[in-house]
Amino acid sequence: MKHILKLHVNGEDFEIFTEMNKTLLEVLREDLGFTGTKRGCDLGACGACTVLIDGKPYLSCLTLAIAVQGKKIVTIEGLAREGKLHPLQKAFIEKGAIQCGFCTPGMILTAKAFLDEHPYPSEEETKRAISGNICRCTGYVKIVEAILSVNENQ
Ligand code: FES
Ligand code: FES
Missing domain, CATH: 1.10.150.120 ([2Fe-2S]-binding domain)
Structure with missing residues (x-):
């Protein structure tokens, strides 16, 4: 069943109509197109899916997107500023x-x-x-x- 999910990613607010049981990794890649976040093991073992949530590193393959509504999410696409690499x-x-x-x-x-x-x-x-x-x-x-x-x- 689909619902509206509200996420704050890389300084922007997004409203996404999607399944509520999706992981943050799935929503970032499939719904928002932030494919810089990589799916490696999908099991919490490799770190390829790491994103920042309120400044701390989290494995997005083990994080439900619904659980991080209202938090500041940063993916690799959000690290460069005004065209300059971090x-x-x-x-x-x-x-x-x-x-x-x-x-x-x-x-x-x-x-x-x-x-x-x-x-x-x-x-x-x-x-x-x-x-x-x-x-x-x-x-x-x-x-x-x-x-x-x-x-x-x-
Ligand atoms: S994809 Fe390997 S830890 Fe998330
Ligand atoms: S896995 Fe290829 S550069 Fe690290």
């Missing part, structure tokens, strides 16, 4: 931290929430912070370098 997006490109790119949106959003709370993290803290985000390509070294580089000159 410093983390730039760092991932400059450090070569992207290969196939499938893990990248979730990895960057996890890293953003982490850096917001720990602006000058150690390498160990950074590795722990991204331990729930699986990357099958890079070996993580360049990802950690990219995250650590964001605030290193400030």
Whole structure:
């Protein structure tokens, strides 16, 4: 059965006529077209579907869309500002931290929430912070370098 769902995504309000048992991942990708949020395992194990909800990282494949009405949701599409990439997006490109790119949106959003709370993290803290985000390509070294580089000159 379909109902109106009201979501606030990337600074905009949306009203969507859709099934109420959909996950946030399904609504973001299928109803709103934010396909930067990736479906990996669909089981809560890979982190590819990570989005920010009120600034904290959540697995959108395990989150019912109806449960996050009224909260601020940010997907990878919402990170750039006025056509300029977020410093983390730039760092991932400059450090070569992207290969196939499938893990990248979730990895960057996890890293953003982490850096917001720990602006000058150690390498160990950074590795722990991204331990729930699986990357099958890079070996993580360049990802950690990219995250650590964001605030290193400030
Ligand atoms: S798709 Fe959500 S954790 Fe893998
Ligand atoms: S770059 Fe391919 S999964 Fe991470």
